[in-house]
Amino acid sequence: MYVYQVKHGAVRSYKLLSDGRRQIGAFHLAGDIFGLENGDKHRFTAEAVVETVARLIKRESLQLAAARDAVVSHNLLSMITRNLEHAEDHMLLLGRKTAVERVAAFLLEMDCRTGADKMSLPMTRLDIADYLGLTFETVSRALSSLRKAGVLTFLDHDQREIMLNDRRRLADFDPQGPAQP
Amino acid sequence: MYVYQVKHGAVRSYKLLSDGRRQIGAFHLAGDIFGLENGDKHRFTAEAVVETVARLIKRESLQLAAARDAVVSHNLLSMITRNLEHAEDHMLLLGRKTAVERVAAFLLEMDCRTGADKMSLPMTRLDIADYLGLTFETVSRALSSLRKAGVLTFLDHDQREIMLNDRRRLADFDPQGPAQP
DNA sequence: CGCGGCGTTGACGATGGTCAATTTTCGTGG
DNA sequence: CCACGAAAATTGACCATCGTCAACGCCGCG
Numbered sequence: 001m002y003v004y005q006v007k008h009g010a011v012r013s014y015k016l017l018s019d020g021r022r023q024i025g026a027f028h029l030a031g032d033i034f035g036l037e038n039g040d041k042h043r044f045t046a047e048a049v050v051e052t053v054a055r056l057i058k059r060e061s062l063q064l065a066a067a068r069d070a071v072v073s074h075n076l077l078s079m080i081t082r083n084l085e086h087a088e089d090h091m092l093l094l095g096r097k098t099a100v101e102r103v104a105a106f107l108l109e110m111d112c113r114t115g116a117d118k119m120s121l122p123m124t125r126l127d128i129a130d131y132l133g134l135t136f137e138t139v140s141r142a143l144s145s146l147r148k149a150g151v152l153t154f155l156d157h158d159q160r161e162i163m164l165n166d167r168r169r170l171a172d173f174d175p176q177g178p179a180q181p
Numbered sequence: 182m183y184v185y186q187v188k189h190g191a192v193r194s195y196k197l198l199s200d201g202r203r204q205i206g207a208f209h210l211a212g213d214i215f216g217l218e219n220g221d222k223h224r225f226t227a228e229a230v231v232e233t234v235a236r237l238i239k240r241e242s243l244q245l246a247a248a249r250d251a252v253v254s255h256n257l258l259s260m261i262t263r264n265l266e267h268a269e270d271h272m273l274l275l276g277r278k279t280a281v282e283r284v285a286a287f288l289l290e291m292d293c294r295t296g297a298d299k300m301s302l303p304m305t306r307l308d309i310a311d312y313l314g315l316t317f318e319t320v321s322r323a324l325s326s327l328r329k330a331g332v333l334t335f336l337d338h339d340q341r342e343i344m345l346n347d348r349r350r351l352a353d354f355d356p357q358g359p360a361q362p
Numbered sequence: 363c364g365c366g367g368c369g370t371t372g373a374c375g376a377t378g379g380t381c382a383a384t385t386t387t388c389g390t391g392g
Numbered sequence: 393c394c395a396c397g398a399a400a401a402t403t404g405a406c407c408a409t410c411g412t413c414a415a416c417g418c419c420g421c422g
Contacts, residue, residue, distance in 0.1 A: 015273045017356045023273040037265055044269070073254060080261055084218055087268035088206055088225070092196045094275035095204040095314030099378065125401065133276030135379055140402055157387080159401065175198045280410065306369065316411055321370055338418070340369065 002056050003035040004028075009052025010122040013044040014130065024131040026086060027123065029113055035059075036076070037083055050122045092177065094133045102132040103142035104173035107152070111164055121160045146170070183237050184216040185209075190233025191303040194225040195311065205312040207267060208304065210294055216240075217257070218264055231303045273358065275314045283313040284323035285354035288333070292345055301342045327351070 004011075011028040025044060028034045034046065066073040093102055106128060110119055121128070125136040132139065146152050151170045155161035164170060185192075192209040206225060209215045215227065247254040274283055287309060291300055302309070306317040313320065324340075327333050332351045336342035345351060 015269065015358050017273070017277060018359045019356055021277040021356075023276040025269055025272055037262070037269075043266060067251060070248060077258060077261070080258070080265060081218070084261060084265045084268060085224060087265060087272060088196065088218075091206055091268060091271055091275055092198070092204040094272055095311075096198060096202040124399090130276075136401080137380085137403085138378055141378090144402070159386090175200055175202075177196050177198055305367090317369080318371085318412085319410060322410090325370070 001059055003033060003059055003062055004046075005033045005055040005057065006030050007053040007055055009054075010049040011046050011052060011054070012049050012123065012127055012131075013046040015044060022130045023133070024127060025090070026083075027127075027131065029122075033079060036079060049124075049127060097175075099132075099134055099138050100142045100145065101174050102134065103128075103139060103146065104170055106132055107146075107162070107164065107170060108167070108174060111167070117164050117167075118155065119162050119164070121162060146173070182240055184214060184240055184243055185227075186214045186236040186238070187211050188234040188236060190235075191230040192227050192233060192235070193230050193304065193308055193312075194227040196225060203311045204314065205308060206271070207264075208308075208312065210303075214260060217260060230305075230308060278356075280313075280315055280319050281323045281326065282355050283315065284309075284320060284327065285351055287313055288327075288343070288345065288351060289348070289355060292348070298348075299336065299342065299344050303341070327354070 006028050008030045010030075011032075011034065012024045013026055013028065013034060014022050014024040016022050026034070027049070028046075035042075037043065062072075062076070066076050093105055097105065107119075110121065111117070123131075125139045129136040129139045134142075143152075147154060149169075151164065151166045151173075153163045153165060155163055187209050189211045191211075192213075192215065193205045194207055194209065194215060195203050195205040197203050207215070208230070209227075216223075218224065243253075243257070247257050274286055278286065288300075291302065292298070295301075304312075306320050310317040310320045315323075324333075328335060330350075332345065332347045332354075334344045334346060336344050
């Protein structure tokens with residue numbers, strides 16, 4: 001019914017299997033718009049990960065605007081396309097990357113989206129695990145091994161604040177796709 | 182530059198990692214339109230899996246038509262949305278399902294898309310594996326175990342022609358997502 | 363014929379999952 | 393403010409699923 005824009009905080013959207021296994025499709029951070037992806041039926045469940053403020057937009061009014069204004073309609077299309085791109089990249093990660101590669105890719109993604117070297121990850125290890133198709137123990141171990149390798153540091157007393165020491169070396173852990181042939 | 186519609190045959194579109202690991206994002210069968218997903222740069226490589234005939238559409242002319250005709254533009258949006266839905270479901274499969282569950286889900290998807298009980302899979306075991314995030318050996322073993330369980334039968338020595346004996350029982354191997362809470 | 367591609371199957375091993383113990387953090391209420 | 397309990401995170405030991413490596417069969421094609 002609505003489309004949302006995160007003002008601040010973080011939101012996860014996910015799917016469940018009947019026995020409770022969860023796959024988080026995306027995290028939505030400050031500025032992100034979500035809820036867009038739906039046709040009519042909602043296909044994802046969205047929950048706040050931390051205290052979050054979001055702006056509400058009536059889907060209906062958006063569709064009206066899109067119907068009349070080609071620019072709005074174009075922006076809508078390009079936002080959905082971005083979602084699709086993200087999903088495509090994430091399929092590659094889920095289908096073909098190892099645990100450390102996934103965690104490295106995740107850190108690079110978050111780093112890229114938040115801007116600063118010092119990141120504060122709003123989500124728990126379990127959330128990260130369900131995003132990456134791993135268990136939280138494996139995520140924890142991967143982070144520890146990256147810390148031991150010296151590419152990142154946990155900042156005082158809060159293992160959610162992470163400092164990237166060497167982005168280049170971190171990127172070496174994540175084999176990005178080459179130019180497609 | 183172009184958008185394609187498969188007349189008959191089958192196409193795979195995939196991404197690669199630098200060391201050659203491959204993730205197939207989708208198979209395009211007769212009737213399917215693909216190449217749509219792109220912004221400007223192509224993000225997937227597409228190859229025919231078997232002898233294939235496809236229709237070409239100039240992207241430019243499609244965009245022109247979409248800009249002037251709201252119906253075309255709407256159809257375009259809903260096709261991309263379908264792609265996105267598929268990618269979302271596939272993330273759940275890749276992140277959270279076991280080998281047999283993946284293969285069962287794949288068979289159900291193909292069955293659903295081709296219509297008949299008797300399916301002929303145009304792609305090799307390796308293609309299936311790269312679609313499901315597995316190895317071809319694991320795919321082969323999963324198929325064998327489903328055959329031993331009696332839910333399917335190989336119809337030819339080629340093992341590409343498959344007969345589904347019991348769709349219900351096959352579906353039991355694939356834990357679909359419940360109504361999202 | 364023999365060779366190469368595809369598929370199946372077995373033996374073995376590694377990556378990541380499971381289970382459990384421990385520590386730190388944090389929220390709540392005395 | 394401190395104490396307590398719950399939640400989050402780390403770490404270790406063990407194990408299962410799936411990947412790796414290898415052998416083999418079956419066809420099609422030169």
